[in-house]
Amino acid sequence: HSVKELRSIGIQPDILVCRSDRSIPTNEKAKIALFTNVEERAVISLKDVSSIYQIPALLKSQxxxxxxxxxxxxxxxEADLTEWEQVLYQESNPTGEVTIGMVGKYVELK
Structure with a gap:
């Protein structure tokens, strides 16, 4: 629907980034490309990940x-993600623990 709306106002997308809870299979990417007039390699699958920091590497891999x-x-x-990969590693393998406290008049935890 969103591509149809864009086309109705004269905009033809070159790239589609498709959010999903899973990777989009090749045959589905081909179908999306066919019906939206976008190259198949320009249909990017942006699946759910456990950390927002994983998104740049996921997009680069596609x-x-x-x-x-x-x-x-x-x-x-060419982009060098070596330092970013170190950030990802540190984020997914913490060396310590942090205690966070919330104080407020109308704060209620459930």
Whole structure:
């Protein structure tokens, strides 16, 4: 529906990022591409992940960065996510524990 609405006002998307609770299978990506007039490689699956920090690597693994670079005719080097992968590792393997307290007049925890 959203692509139909965009087309009705004269906008043809080049890339679709499809939110889902699972990865979108190749045959479903092909169907989406067919009905939206978007290249199959430009249909990006953005599945639920346990941490928001995983999203950049997920999008890169599907080539979203390359699609954007090519679409805007940018000349830039390949993205190096080495430091980002270290952040992901530290986030998923904490070395300590933090206690958080909430104080407020109308605060109620359930």
């Amino acid at each position: 080539g979203l960065d390359d699609l954007v670079v090519r679409r805007f005719y940018l000349n830039c080097p």
